[in-house]
Amino acid sequence: MRFTIYQESRIGRRKTNQDRIAYCYSRDALLMLIADGMGGHLHGEVAAHLSVQFITQAFQREAQPALLDPALFLSRTLSRAHSAILDYAFDKNLPEAPRTTIVACVVQENCATWAHAGDSRLYLLRQGRVAAQTRDHSRVQLMMDQGLLDAEGAARHPGRNRIYSCLGGSHLPQIEFSRRTPLQDGDLIALCTDGLWGPLGNEGVVLGLLGGNVMSAVPKMMSRAETIAGDGCDNLSMIAMAWHEDAGQPTPAAVSTQTMALDDFNTRMDTFQRGRGSASGAPNIDLSDDEIERTIAEINSTIQKFNRN
Amino acid sequence: MPPQANCALPHGFQLDQYRIERQLSLGGFSIVYLAFDQDGIPVAIKEYLPNSLALRKDGEVEPRVPDENMPAFRYGMKCFFEEGRSLAKLMHPNVVRVLNFFRANNTVYMVMQFERGRTLHDYIQKHKGEVKERFIRAIFTRMLNGLREVHAHKLLHLDIKPSNIYLRNDGTPVLLDFGAARQTLALDQPMLKPMYTPGFASPEQFANREALGPWSDIYSVGASMYACIVGTAPPRSDERVKQDTLQPITRQHASRYSPQLLELVDWCLRLDPLARPQSVYTLQKALMQKEAGEAMPASWFTDLGSRLKSFIGKR
Numbered sequence: 001m002r003f004t005i006y007q008e009s010r011i012g013r014r015k016t017n018q019d020r021i022a023y024c025y026s027r028d029a030l031l032m033l034i035a036d037g038m039g040g041h042l043h044g045e046v047a048a049h050l051s052v053q054f055i056t057q058a059f060q061r062e063a064q065p066a067l068l069d070p071a072l073f074l075s076r077t078l079s080r081a082h083s084a085i086l087d088y089a090f091d092k093n094l095p096e097a098p099r100t101t102i103v104a105c106v107v108q109e110n111c112a113t114w115a116h117a118g119d120s121r122l123y124l125l126r127q128g129r130v131a132a133q134t135r136d137h138s139r140v141q142l143m144m145d146q147g148l149l150d151a152e153g154a155a156r157h158p159g160r161n162r163i164y165s166c167l168g169g170s171h172l173p174q175i176e177f178s179r180r181t182p183l184q185d186g187d188l189i190a191l192c193t194d195g196l197w198g199p200l201g202n203e204g205v206v207l208g209l210l211g212g213n214v215m216s217a218v219p220k221m222m223s224r225a226e227t228i229a230g231d232g233c234d235n236l237s238m239i240a241m242a243w244h245e246d247a248g249q250p251t252p253a254a255v256s257t258q259t260m261a262l263d264d265f266n267t268r269m270d271t272f273q274r275g276r277g278s279a280s281g282a283p284n285i286d287l288s289d290d291e292i293e294r295t296i297a298e299i300n301s302t303i304q305k306f307n308r309n
Numbered sequence: 310m311p312p313q314a315n316c317a318l319p320h321g322f323q324l325d326q327y328r329i330e331r332q333l334s335l336g337g338f339s340i341v342y343l344a345f346d347q348d349g350i351p352v353a354i355k356e357y358l359p360n361s362l363a364l365r366k367d368g369e370v371e372p373r374v375p376d377e378n379m380p381a382f383r384y385g386m387k388c389f390f391e392e393g394r395s396l397a398k399l400m401h402p403n404v405v406r407v408l409n410f411f412r413a414n415n416t417v418y419m420v421m422q423f424e425r426g427r428t429l430h431d432y433i434q435k436h437k438g439e440v441k442e443r444f445i446r447a448i449f450t451r452m453l454n455g456l457r458e459v460h461a462h463k464l465l466h467l468d469i470k471p472s473n474i475y476l477r478n479d480g481t482p483v484l485l486d487f488g489a490a491r492q493t494l495a496l497d498q499p500m501l502k503p504m505y506t507p508g509f510a511s512p513e514q515f516a517n518r519e520a521l522g523p524w525s526d527i528y529s530v531g532a533s534m535y536a537c538i539v540g541t542a543p544p545r546s547d548e549r550v551k552q553d554t555l556q557p558i559t560r561q562h563a564s565r566y567s568p569q570l571l572e573l574v575d576w577c578l579r580l581d582p583l584a585r586p587q588s589v590y591t592l593q594k595a596l597m598q599k600e601a602g603e604a605m606p607a608s609w610f611t612d613l614g615s616r617l618k619s620f621i622g623k624r
Contacts, residue, residue, distance in 0.1 A: 296412055
């Protein structure tokens with residue numbers, strides 16, 4: 001697999017960042033996901049964090065190096081993440097379970113499969129046009145479908161933040177799945193929260209990603225969204241991935257997974273402290289004790305293998 | 310403030326299944342020890358211990374890593390693993406062999422085959438101005454067999470220099486220290502900036518890392534051959550880019566070396582990556598012929614002798 005990927009999350013004008021984003025890839029599979037913890041509810045960021053962590057860990061367990069069935073994986077882990085949030089609420093005696101939106105996408109064997117609940121979105125852009133996008137599980141989207149509201153009205157509707165499906169909370173999530181979608185060289189997949197698509201609108205997101213250089217386009221787009229949203233700016237997050245054909249032109253920032261070990265993973269999960277500013281500048285690398293042990297075991301098994309020959 | 314130097318583990322210390330004999334070298338990222346395994350076989354053990362992030366005081370075993378350095382320390386550990394991963398796959402008589410990898414004392418260790426001999430750097434110091442052409446051609450042709458293997462695994466060494474080329478007592482070279490390999494990873498990590506030895510690193514290692522390739526290692530090979538002939542490293546390539554003070558050695562050392570060898574060194578040291586030999590194979594071919602028609606012994610090229618030996622040795 002060859003792709004260029006960029007992710008960023010900003011706090012906006014809020015006191016905390018309740019968005020959680022992560023991507024993770026093995027040699028043959030890539031997972032991207034965004035969760036937007038629901039602010040009006042207790043512990044929204046906990047729900048977002050739990051989901052992202054849970055799904056990433058499941059991916060690392062199962063993508064060895066590819067998932068047996070990406071759609072099945074998404075359906076199973078998203079519902080289990082929901083249960084994990086309920087368990088957490090039960091353990092901590094919370095009066096109600098925290099909630100989060102979710103959008104998750106798996107790419108493997110040159111095809112993308114995604115699933116979502118809530119109003120965090122996924123766009124698939126092909127040659128500068130939207131080839132596919134998720135439909136928000138929101139009141140205003142339902143009203144638009146029934147012809148009661150147009151896009152402009154939806155953007156200003158007071159209930160535009162109300163969603164009817166999410167992980168956590170008291171109802172079972174209604175998770176919507178995509179088809180298995182073959183990718184072409186140059187395709188862009190972008191996942192984002194309403195903090196980004198809200199101020200920019202569909203056109204803004206599509207325009208912002210034109211040109212295909214995700215490394216420079218995403219930060220620019222986020223700054224634009226912050227400016228437009230002004231003082232009321234919500235947390236905003238985006239993961240954008242440009243897909244490259246294996247045999248295509250070399251691209252400087254692209255990741256090639258061809259030489260990765262079979263049980264090797266690269267994970268990037270951004271988490272945030274309360275308040276602004278992450279300051280340290282050090283990349284967030286979670287090299288857990290388990291990973292250290294696993295890496296050492298892997299190197300030793302390689303040594304054994306090559307010494308025997 | 311310069312970071313304090315780390316203290317080495319003491320003589321006789323039992324480290325996992327190995328007993329420490331003495332410290333062999335101390336670098337910015339690691340300490341290398343001579344140790345013996347349970348069967349009394351000598352090994353070289355490299356301990357991950359970046360000076361700027363972790364400190365082991367005299368008499369202590371576990372280095373202290375301040376909390377604020379922990380992410381960077383773990384990140385550097387990842388790079389150390391990369392080195393192990395790269396080396397584990399390589400089995401070649403001219404590349405150092407990794408034997409084991411383990412974790413202890415809150416850090417990690419790489420066990421390598423211990424080779425008796427000395428570094429090319431020491432050799433140059435001892436024979437300053439008297440390194441023979443035949444020696445240069447023989448050592449580098451064989452060392453390049455190892456480098457070819459490295460490149461064949463889609464790896465770059467990126468820190469080739471005389472002190473990383475080891476000469477066994479039987480005269481065959483071994484390529485050491487893959488610490489810089491793949492350190493492209495560490496670029497955005499200020500405390501773990503890759504450390505290059507000035508003079509041996511190619512200009513693209515300083516400025517234009519997208520241009521890195523086999524030709525970058527070839528620049529370092531050229532600089533190492535230059536050091537054999539002149540006795541010192543060539544001027545730093547990042548300075549050369551601004552103002553090139555390198556005198557082509559074709560003119561200076563014509564009395565002792567053949568023009569073909571001197572031209573070859575100048576060719577490797579070209580600032581433009583595309584102007585250098587593009588593959589190790591090209592360089593090897595050129596090293597093996599003095600003048601058109603005069604070829605060096607074929608055994609240097611294939612190193613059949615030592616391959617056979619390592620084959621027999623395992624039976």
